[in-house]
Amino acid sequence: MSAFLVTRDLKTYFPIYQGAIFRKQIGAVKAVDGIDLQLRKGEILGLVGESGCGKSTLARTIMQLIPNTEGTVLLEGRDLSNLPKNSVRAERVNFQMIFQDPYASLNPRMTVFDALGEAIQTRRKLPKRMLLEKVALLMHTVGLPANQMRRYPHEFSGGQRQRIAIARALAPEPKLIIADEPVSALDVSIQSQILNLIANLRQRMELTMIFISHDISVVKYISDRIAVMYLGRLVEIGRANDVVERPMHPYTRALVSAVPVPDPERERRRQRILLQGDPPSPMDPPPGCPFHPRCPFAIAACKVSRPELEEKEHGRFAACIRIGEI
Amino acid sequence: MAILEIEDLRTYFYTRAGVVRAVDGVSFSLSQGETMGIVGESGSGKSVTCYSILGLIPRPPGKIVSGVARFDGIDLLSCSNRQLRAIRGKRISMIFQDPMTSLNPYMRISDQLVEPLVVHEGMSRSGALTRAVESLEELGIQDASSRIDFYPHQFSGGMRQRIMIAMALISRPEILIADEPTTALDVTVQAQILELIKQRQRELGTAVIFITHDLGVIASFCKYVKVMYAGRIVESAPTDELFARPMHPYSASLQQSIPALHQKGQPLYTIPGMPPDLTLEIEGCPFAPRCGQATAICREQRVALKEITSGHGTACIRFQRSELESLDGVLPQPSTFAVQKSRGHPERDSA
Numbered sequence: 001m002s003a004f005l006v007t008r009d010l011k012t013y014f015p016i017y018q019g020a021i022f023r024k025q026i027g028a029v030k031a032v033d034g035i036d037l038q039l040r041k042g043e044i045l046g047l048v049g050e051s052g053c054g055k056s057t058l059a060r061t062i063m064q065l066i067p068n069t070e071g072t073v074l075l076e077g078r079d080l081s082n083l084p085k086n087s088v089r090a091e092r093v094n095f096q097m098i099f100q101d102p103y104a105s106l107n108p109r110m111t112v113f114d115a116l117g118e119a120i121q122t123r124r125k126l127p128k129r130m131l132l133e134k135v136a137l138l139m140h141t142v143g144l145p146a147n148q149m150r151r152y153p154h155e156f157s158g159g160q161r162q163r164i165a166i167a168r169a170l171a172p173e174p175k176l177i178i179a180d181e182p183v184s185a186l187d188v189s190i191q192s193q194i195l196n197l198i199a200n201l202r203q204r205m206e207l208t209m210i211f212i213s214h215d216i217s218v219v220k221y222i223s224d225r226i227a228v229m230y231l232g233r234l235v236e237i238g239r240a241n242d243v244v245e246r247p248m249h250p251y252t253r254a255l256v257s258a259v260p261v262p263d264p265e266r267e268r269r270r271q272r273i274l275l276q277g278d279p280p281s282p283m284d285p286p287p288g289c290p291f292h293p294r295c296p297f298a299i300a301a302c303k304v305s306r307p308e309l310e311e312k313e314h315g316r317f318a319a320c321i322r323i324g325e326i
Numbered sequence: 327m328a329i330l331e332i333e334d335l336r337t338y339f340y341t342r343a344g345v346v347r348a349v350d351g352v353s354f355s356l357s358q359g360e361t362m363g364i365v366g367e368s369g370s371g372k373s374v375t376c377y378s379i380l381g382l383i384p385r386p387p388g389k390i391v392s393g394v395a396r397f398d399g400i401d402l403l404s405c406s407n408r409q410l411r412a413i414r415g416k417r418i419s420m421i422f423q424d425p426m427t428s429l430n431p432y433m434r435i436s437d438q439l440v441e442p443l444v445v446h447e448g449m450s451r452s453g454a455l456t457r458a459v460e461s462l463e464e465l466g467i468q469d470a471s472s473r474i475d476f477y478p479h480q481f482s483g484g485m486r487q488r489i490m491i492a493m494a495l496i497s498r499p500e501i502l503i504a505d506e507p508t509t510a511l512d513v514t515v516q517a518q519i520l521e522l523i524k525q526r527q528r529e530l531g532t533a534v535i536f537i538t539h540d541l542g543v544i545a546s547f548c549k550y551v552k553v554m555y556a557g558r559i560v561e562s563a564p565t566d567e568l569f570a571r572p573m574h575p576y577s578a579s580l581q582q583s584i585p586a587l588h589q590k591g592q593p594l595y596t597i598p599g600m601p602p603d604l605t606l607e608i609e610g611c612p613f614a615p616r617c618g619q620a621t622a623i624c625r626e627q628r629v630a631l632k633e634i635t636s637g638h639g640t641a642c643i644r645f646q647r648s649e650l651e652s653l654d655g656v657l658p659q660p661s662t663f664a665v666q667k668s669r670g671h672p673e674r675d676s677a
Contacts, residue, residue: 050512051483157600187367187539192583192594199593214513217586221594240590258517260542262584264566267546274521275514276466278482 005039010071012061031057033232044209046223050279054232059178093123096169100181102161106153113149119171142167159190178210220244231290238316248318250295297326330356335393337378344605348374350557361534363548371557372537376503416446419494423506425486429478436474461492484515503535553577556612563638573640575617578653
């Protein structure tokens with residue numbers, strides 16, 4: 001498959017210092033700890049994981065909003081991770097981000113026209129008349145009436161603001177969009193509008209996307225493939241339906257099991273896997289497999305060495321030494 | 327046997343933008359040991375209903391305009407502060423969505439857990455401390471005796487929620503009101519917390535009112551459910567019934583919007599338009615502008631919840647008149663993406 005976006009052994013470590021005057025590094029938060037990803041053009045990759053797993057840090061590292069500590073990020077073969085600072089800015093038109101909080105991600109002092117106009121012009125400068133036309137077209141694309149382009153963000157609802165954020169992400173005609181929990185802050189009836197919009201745009205504009213969410217049913221619906229993250233590493237990756245319906249890795253199985261099904265009869269009948277304890281902190285990862293302290297299938301060997309992501313079936317990868325036994 | 331009866335509760339907020347009719351005629355009863363869910367989206371009035379019951383509405387700008395909340399022969403909405411304080415935290419407890427706002431960040435956990443016991447039950451501090459440690463252990467908190475002196479910020483979100491549950495249940499209340507207690511938590515932690523509440527509820531026989539926007543949690547946890555919209559209960563049913571045979575277009579629409587129930591590539595059902603402006607007097611059914619089944623009568627007449635089959639009531643006038651028998655196949659086809667304008671609100675556009 002021709003890879004559109006590739007990350008190779010991507011690592012983002014945040015150093016922890018001690019001391020006020022003479023600072024000594026005493027450790028590091030290994031937020032992203034060796035991630036290999038490959039995205040095809042036009043693919044939506046869902047990224048799931050719980051708090052502290054590093055999915056947001058991974059997104060920001062790919063976007064070069066946070067510099068990576070090791071490894072590479074290649075977009076269409078171009079290495080983004082080792083560019084000098086000025087060149088990163090030029091590359092930024094090619095990838096855009098949609099954030100979770102529609103109330104925080106739009107500048108409250110810019111009208112829709114200002115925000116979208118600015119985003120459009122990062123790719124090319126346009127005369128005012130053409131700019132107005134483009135902004136109107138963008139707003140129509142996301143289902144907002146163009147005659148509202150002079151309004152400020154506070155005059156819109158949460159769902160509408162998220163549409164503006166999507167329009168802004170589309171404005172510079174990027175090749176890659178990373179959506180970091182774009183619907184989590186929205187009510188379910190608004191969520192479905194935004195999901196339909198994203199699905200529709202993806203089809204029409206051949207967008208490549210990374211869709212980050214903690215909500216596995218949303219991710220299953222919208223993504224082609226799903227990658228599951230735990231403590232800075234990938235534990236499973238495969239086709240969306242496969243990963244959710246026949247999860248391989250014990251963590252994926254627990255994650256899927258934890259989601260309540262909106263069907264009382266199925267809820268009563270199904271088996272549940274309950275994990276003990278809380279999601280771990282990346283400041284103090286356990287030895288061996290990072291999941292072993294909470295894993296219902298852990299054996300002695302799991303505490304010794306960290307399992308690598310291996311192809312278990314065609315197109316399905318998991319990082320667990322006991323797949324097939326459990 | 328009903329332990330709580332709410333009759334025609336109306337809570338309005340008097341603001342500069344107008345009078346917000348947050349709760350506009352809510353009635354229900356809760357039986358001993360029952361788990362009742364209240365489901366609705368933001369602004370539906372589900373939280374304000376429960377805050378009203380416990381006297382937690384700031385006055386001004388809020389005002390309980392009418393209604394009765396009968397608990398053990400007392401009307402909670404008109405009793406004295408002293409009576410309310412004796413009930414709140416002891417016989418009726420509440421847990422909230424964000425444990426950081428209900429746990430005092432300046433007080434150690436030990437002090438916060440001990441307080442209800444000393445105040446409500448007159449226990450000595452040492453006796454209360456022993457009980458507090460026990461209650462934490464019952465909730466699966468390791469090293470409870472040494473960690474009980476920590477401050478809230480030294481615990482994770484899931485732990486803090488467990489502490490809040492411990493605090494709420496420590497006086498063995500008859501009713502526990504849980505306001506979106508797991509919304510801010512990771513899904514695996516949510517599963518643990520729900521199991522925990524279920525287990526403690528079984529042990530103590532506590533009735534639970536569970537407020538949520540998540541239909542999955544309702545299916546998993548609640549035996550009975552009330553669906554709220556624009557400050558009113560639009561449907562009330564045993565949970566199985568609500569999912570199998572919804573009797574209100576809004577309830578059916580909510581279920582249809584859930585991605586979990588759809589195949590990939592199948593457009594999700596979306597409810598056109600937006601929830602109504604609660605500062606405006608709504609004529610007729612508040613859902614009518616967004617309802618695919620609305621007819622003229624819906625926009626003119628407002629009706630109260632009426633029981634159609636045993637235990638299953640709806641505020642949909644068409645169901646009440648048997649003009650609608652079921653919503654299978656009657657909902658409009660899932661919408662492909664399009665700009666939707668909500669009827670009756672020409673200024674508003676779809677979110």
